[in-house]
């Protein structure tokens with residue numbers, strides 16, 4: 001959240017809830033389609049603006065392929081795993097819902113780091 005004050009408008013909350021409730025990455029039009037069920041007056045432009053804001057804040061990740069952007073709830077997708085035998089570093093997906101955590105502890109979690117240490121597949125034989 002970069003120190004900038006983000007206004008948690010109803011639209012922003014709706015957009016983030018939709019993205020976080022989806023297991024798969026979504027295109028903006030799909031977010032818009034679902035948003036309209038709860039807020040019929042919301043515009044596609046508002047959905048885009050809020051998605052971009054969430055990407056800027058690091059709460060939603062955006063990936064694009066073939067010119068189509070998709071949005072997903074894995075803002076902090078990777079953590080580092082270090083093998084204590086061969087010391088190779090690899091990137092591991094960590095499914096931590098930071099938004100939920102933020103709500104639960106009522107503290108704004110901006111980022112986290114998690115260092116995993118263990119034995120990698122090659123060394124564990």
Ligand SMILES: [Zn+2]
Pocket residue numbers: 083084085086087088119120121122123124
């Ligand atoms: Zn190893």
